[in-house]
Amino acid sequence: MEPWKSKISITTIFYSLSVLVLLLQGCATTTSTPVDPLAYKKRTESSVMGELTITVAVPTNSEAQAIYGVNLALKHIQPVWLEVKNDSNDTYWLLSSGLDPHYFFPSEAAYAFKTEVEKFQKLEFKNPIRPGSTQAGFVLVNLDEGFKAVDIDLLSREAVKSFSFIADDPEFRADYKLVNFETLYKAEDINNIEDEEELRQMLEELPRFTTNADDDEYGDPLNLVLIGEINDILPALVRRNWHATETTWSRAIRRTIKSFLLGARYRYSPISPLYVFGRPQDVGWQKARRTINERNHMRFWLSPIRFRGKKVFIGQISRDIGVKFTLKSPTISTHVIDPDVDEARRYFLEDLGYSQALAKYGFVKGAGVVNKEEPRVNLVGDPFYTDGLRVVLFFESRPYTISEIDYLPWETPSGFYGVSKQE
């Protein structure tokens, strides 16, 4: 009778969860109060670089609807408004592909809503930006909820100028606010380092694994170190199609259950909180792959270390290759990670190698060797093994080609399979 019993209980769980999903959905219907289509202009952020002034704002979903007359979010489209004031003597072009390698053409977005293209074209940001002129308009990109990382690359005959912003979405998730990296640590807690060897030592002493909230169980290995200003790191991630993502909570949980049970198509599922320095990740990022159940995801935390004035982040990357049931997550489903976690680390290095923002990389000791024969498990019980190293990535604002990337000969990844096959 035992197997029969367990099947009934699965069915019961399924039905009760479906009911729960429907219930939760009921709570989430939006009220229709009129929205000021220009409200986003009260949240602009500006940045000046030489003779260029950039102003950016990201309308909320309801503001976007008021501007475009259609619910862009339904098709996972989000407008980003930008204004470029060009006081230089050169003509500049905005590279929309930098903002999102898969941005939407006005005609494509109009088609999605079977509506007139003229309105979309009128609102579009138009190149070029002539000397002494100002251009303003929208670029339609893939929707990110919570906050939007914006990378603006402007190209001219003489130079390329890159700007980056993180725009908060005031409509979204009062329970989660973007971390302010400037005020996260008190000045006296900051550890300023100038020397490379000293840096290496400090990096090796950073925590080895993520933990749970109570700090009494260990999770995934901390296998990344990112060094640079947020303005150097963000463009790299955005150009390579990484998207900042919310932490599993409230609405996100409801959506995850719904997508797991009903196969609803969501662009991204949230990622669960893991802890380092006693707090959940400062930012989570992900990059979609072949199916909804596959993705690369990455979390990072600002450390108190500053190397030559630049911020040092510690991070964790792994790759989801499928899903399974679990009772250890409030969403009852969790992703199965590729147990060969070094593969995802390597992918990250390679991927960002093409971002033109990676200047240097190397490896330091991190979690320590975890053998394939005796894998560890992360907080949701997925086995993993690793050579125990962390990759350290140094970001710069000037563009670097793959031929210009420096390699720091610290540790050398030995590889579990590589060595024996080389002749």
Add this chain to the structure above:
Amino acid sequence: MKKSCSKMKNQLLIIISTICIALFMNACATFKKPTTINEAPIKERALTKEANGIRASAAVVGDQEARQIFGIDLSRKKIQAVWIEIENNSDRPIILLSTAIDPEYIAPLEVAFYYHRAFASDANAALDEHLLNLNFPVRSSMKPGSRASGYIFTNWFKGIKVIDIDLLGNNFSQNFTFFAPNPDKMAESKAVIDRIETMFSDPELQKLESEGALREVLEQLPCCVSDKNGKTSAEPLNVVLIGEIYNWMSALVRRGYRYQELNPRSVFDRVQDIHTIKLSGGYLKGQEIIIRLWQTPIRYQSMPVWVGQTSTRLGGRFADTASAEVTLPMDPHVDEARDAFTQDIAYSQALIKIGYIKGSGLAQSTQTETSSKDYQYTTDGLRVVLVFAKRPASLEEIDFFNWKRLDDYR
């Protein structure tokens, strides 16, 4: 109530018996490691190139071959293996960047997971092991004097596979690009490459050195493609690519373009020589841009000059799904595809120069062409000219032709 209860019971029974059947079938189909692996035909047809003391070989693994080597049917999950061998006789350690071969390549254990079966943990572990062992040794760098070989798992595409190999060293990179024939369509793939390489004899070539002369000649190229009857004037020729085919093809592959057959169009009385499409194989749909290209007899500073047509299907990623080679109805705003292509390729590190010239000659926008509704479009009438090089160039290093400004034509 009673009725619906018994109905539910029945449904439950059906579900359970389906699960049982599925489990039963599962058990029959677990992985068995192939006893012998014959790599000889792959190595034999592999293409090889050498530069700076590094020798690279590459070949596409056919679907049949894959079954024999990996013990699973890769094509079922739209996966195609590529065999790579690198011999490093340079004096520096190098690593292979798999993301160049396919920005959406699939890791060995990710592949294995697709083929895992329930209640078959031994077979699953054996499959993991088997694929990891056959994987190219990507984890460690290739030391001077060493040789490494193995497979990278990529997204499956029919026909020719453009394999872009980027090797990274300290302050150094080396690129090799191959047009690797698909063994399941050997003859066809070879014909395409042979045709390109032998298209023009030296006396037929029109050799140009100056930017001015180049512009003049490019502006005289035909305005548009025509349909296969050669009668109806169709999509505008709105791009010019200058550079060795391997250099711009490498740029395209890095940005997610794949070789893809498209419905025929005609220029110079022949159908396109090369066609390619940017099409995300992933869960999320992305930009879908198609390009058809024709080689011209023009050589600019001894680099081949290609002319092409780029557009998207009406609706782009929101269009109803049709097979990839169908490119109509076309989005009438063709300049969007041209501009998106230009911007995208700027990130490839292979683009070194941009310019705009008069193209289809429609100086004023919103002029529509042709008799067929499918081919109607609006354009500013410009043609973008892109020059590619082998050495990687950053965004900062991209130069512009000293031609008149874009808006002078508007």
